[in-house]
Amino acid sequence: MRSTALPALLALLLLTGCAAARRAPACTSARASARASGEKQYVVILSMDAFRWDLADRARTPTLDSLRRAGCYAEIYPVFPSNTFPSHYSMATGLHPDRHGVVNNSFYDRTEGRTLSVFDARDVLTPGFWGGEPIWNTAERQGLTAHIFMWPGSEVPVGGRQATVWTRYSARPSYRERADWVVEAMTRPEEEIPDLVMWYFEQPDAAMHAAGPASPQAVAQAERIDSALCHFFREIRRSPVFERINFIVTADHGMTELAPERCVNLYGLLDTAQVVRTVAGNPLGIEVREGYTDEALRLLRRTPHLRAWHRDR
Incomplete structure (x- = not known):
């Protein structure tokens, strides 16, 4: 499987219960009033890894469905x-990969x-791996507080700064625990x-890689x-600032x-004696x-369904 474009679910309104869309206007009005009065606002962002655009249509997801109906729903690429x-x-x-440095x-x-990898804890925990300024650092620099739970890139100080609270990634805590x-x-x-709170689910990405994006396993993870x-x-309704929390539910790809x-089969296209190294992934990295x-570029570019770029051109 490979990743592709998708619409994200942007849930900026909270519904009462799990599917009570008929009560959404009250929440909408309260939030609009809070914003208009200048009261302090809060942001909670959840990312569901690889939650492709049509997965909620194939699974029983009443909570996401109600958020989509009563909140805002937008496409992302x-x-x-x-x-x-x-x-x-x-x-x-807010930066493209070639600007923040995590290019794959x-x-x-x-x-x-050497090859750096997000699957190697030594690399992930190296400050030089991460460029730019993540939003949690921007918040902290302006006197706000950020709690970041397992969001990729949050485990290491960037520019000597880190979120007030952060959690090292582990697949062990259940969704409900998170x-x-x-x-x-x-x-x-x-x-x-x-x-600011940001949190992360590694599914349904893992299920899709293992069994396919249309698999029953992916649907089960969505549910x-x-x-x-x-x-x-x-x-979350117990929060004293409930009416002032802006919720965003999204996906990365x-x-x-x-x-x-x-x-x-690239080995049938290129002279392998001229290949110095390859770095697996999408896209594949080749050094010749x-x-x-x-x-090498000529051979790759003439091959149907392949696109090849030189890193400096």
Whole structure:
């Protein structure tokens, strides 16, 4: 499978219960009044990894459905490459990958002389891996507080700064446990409530990679997420700033089907003796020996369904 463009779910309104769309106008009016009066606003952002645009239509997701009906719903087109870490860090910084430096989940760094990977904790926890300024640092620099739960890029100081509260990634906590972290933060006394909360689910990406984007496993993960969100939206009503919380539910990229018969054997195209290294991923990184670059580009570009770029052209 590979990632692709998708609409995101932008839930800027909270419904009562899990599917009570008929009561949404009261929430809408209260939020509009709070904004108009200049009262302090709060932001809670959830990203569901690879939650492609049509998954909610194929699964039973009453919570997401009600948010889409009564809130705002917009399309997004992810950055290129549309992989988890480049996409999430672009959302956090507002920068394209070539500007913030996380240009893929894995990539060769000439300065380091080795391949860096988000799957290697040593690389992820290296401050030099991350450029730009993530939004949680912008908030903290302006005197606000940010609680960031497992969002890619939040585990390491960037520019010597980090969120007030951050959590190292682990797949072990359930969706509901993660929802409860956010509820706990937002139901404290008002003076202790963070201004910005960002949290992350690694599904349905993992299920889609394992079984396909249209698989029953992906649908099951979507329904598990929706159940956790139902719990979250029910519990968050206890927050003393409930009417002033702006909720955003989004995704970093989608995913599409691949099949063996639609794959290209690059070893049959290029002179492998001229290939110095490859870095797996989407897109694939290829470094060739000096003098072979133009020929490699010519061979790749003439191949149907392939696009090839030189990094400096």
